[in-house]
Amino acid sequence: MQRTKAYERLGCTNPLESLVEKTNDFLYGLWCNKHTNQKQYERLKVKKEQAELAHLHLLPKAHKPNTSLRPIMAGMKSPTINISKWLDNLLRSIFDRLAIDTTVLNGVELLKKIERWSANNLIMTTSLVTMNVTDLYTMIPQEGGVTAIKRLIEASGQKQIDGVKKEIIPALTRFVITNNYFYFDGIYYKQIRGGAMGSPLTLIIANAYMYFVERPIAKWASRTASLYFRYIDDLFIMSNIHADVLKGLVRFWNRLDINIELSESIGASAKYLDVKLENRGGQLVSDVFHNPSHEPYFLPFSSIHAEHIKKNIPFVAIMRAMRYCSSYEAFKHEEIHICVELLLNKYPMDFILKQIERVFQTFQCEIPTKGNFSNIRKIFLFKGLLQLTKRF
Numbered sequence: 001m002q003r004t005k006a007y008e009r010l011g012c013t014n015p016l017e018s019l020v021e022k023t024n025d026f027l028y029g030l031w032c033n034k035h036t037n038q039k040q041y042e043r044l045k046v047k048k049e050q051a052e053l054a055h056l057h058l059l060p061k062a063h064k065p066n067t068s069l070r071p072i073m074a075g076m077k078s079p080t081i082n083i084s085k086w087l088d089n090l091l092r093s094i095f096d097r098l099a100i101d102t103t104v105l106n107g108v109e110l111l112k113k114i115e116r117w118s119a120n121n122l123i124m125t126t127s128l129v130t131m132n133v134t135d136l137y138t139m140i141p142q143e144g145g146v147t148a149i150k151r152l153i154e155a156s157g158q159k160q161i162d163g164v165k166k167e168i169i170p171a172l173t174r175f176v177i178t179n180n181y182f183y184f185d186g187i188y189y190k191q192i193r194g195g196a197m198g199s200p201l202t203l204i205i206a207n208a209y210m211y212f213v214e215r216p217i218a219k220w221a222s223r224t225a226s227l228y229f230r231y232i233d234d235l236f237i238m239s240n241i242h243a244d245v246l247k248g249l250v251r252f253w254n255r256l257d258i259n260i261e262l263s264e265s266i267g268a269s270a271k272y273l274d275v276k277l278e279n280r281g282g283q284l285v286s287d288v289f290h291n292p293s294h295e296p297y298f299l300p301f302s303s304i305h306a307e308h309i310k311k312n313i314p315f316v317a318i319m320r321a322m323r324y325c326s327s328y329e330a331f332k333h334e335e336i337h338i339c340v341e342l343l344l345n346k347y348p349m350d351f352i353l354k355q356i357e358r359v360f361q362t363f364q365c366e367i368p369t370k371g372n373f374s375n376i377r378k379i380f381l382f383k384g385l386l387q388l389t390k391r392f
Helices: 016-032 038-044 081-098 107-121 142-156 168-177 200-213 215-223 243-253 307-324 328-344 349-362 373-382 385-391
Strands: 007-011 054-060 069-074 127-133 181-184 187-191 227-231 234-239 262-267 269-272 275-280 283-288
Touching (some): 081 168, 107 275, 107 283, 127 243, 127 275, 142 168, 142 200, 168 200, 200 215, 215 234, 215 243, 234 269, 283 328
Antiparallel strands (some): 054 069, 127 234, 227 234, 269 275
C-alpha cells in the first residue's frame, strides 16, 4: 500500500453517509439536467439502508516470488457499485470491438493465432517475448483513466451510448474512480491513484488505458510481421527480429508512459497465461503450464455439489490438454497428471475414465494415439464445443 502511494489515510471517521449523499446528489443532478432518464436514475441511485463501505482484503500472489499481496476491494454494496457495473456493461463491448486484433481472451484463442502465424513465419531464431505491467490497476492516474475512456468513446464514433450523451460517460467514470473509499484494520482510506481491484469499471479503465499505450507496439508488430497480443497486464510477442534489438525496443517501450513499467522475458520459450510455448529449432512446441505454486486440489469427490460439476472437472482438464499439448507424449504426461490429482481428491478411477471417454465422444473422434494425435488435436483446437453440445 505504501509502495504505490495509491491510498490516502483518512482516520477513524466513517465517510459512508457523506458518500451516499454525494452520489445521490450527483445522480439527481444528471437526471434533472436530462443527461440520464428516470429509469437510469432509479437504477443507479443508492439506497442508504443497503449501502456499505468497501472492505480491503489482501490476496497472496502465490505464483510470484516472495509472495506479494494483491489488494482486493470487496465493495458489492459500495455507493458507486451500480454506476460501476452499468458503465462496465456499456463500455466493454466498445473496447472488445476496437481491440479485437490485439487482445486474447484465453489460451485456446492464443494458440490458434500462434499456430496460424507460425505456419508461415516461424524460423529457428524466432524469439518469444512476454512482458508484464507492474501494478497496473494502482499505477494508472485517475484523470488519465478518465481520458482513456473519453478517447475510447471517440474512437468508437458513437455519439450516444444507451441514450446517454458521450460527454456524460467520462463524468460518471471520474465520479466512480475518485470516490473509492474503504475500511481496513480500523482505519478508513481513500484511493487517490488508480482504480479499485474488485470494481467492475476498473478493468475497462485499465484496458482502455493500455490500449492507447500499446498502439506503438501494435504498429511496430504489424510493420515487422511480428505477432502481438495482450491480456490485461500481460503482453506477448513472437518476432523474427534479433533478440538484442528486441531488448532495446522493450527499453524504448518502457519510456512510452511514465506510469507503465514493463518487466520482460525474451528467449526461445515462454509461459503465457496457462500455456507453455517453445521454439524448438523452428518447430512450435506447446504444453499446459502449471505454476510452481500449483497444488493438487480439486473439488473433493465427497462434496455435496451436483454430480455434473464433478464430471466437468476431468472433462475440461482433458479438453484443455488436447488443445494445448502439441505432441502425443506431452498429452499422455498431462493426462497422467490429471488422473493422479483427481485420485488424490478421492475421484474413483472408473469415474475418471468415463469422463475421459466422454470428452472424445462429445468431439465425435477416436481415442488419440501417437499416429492420429495431430489430426484429432485439430478437431479440438479449431472445432467449437458449442457446435457439438446440441447432441450432448
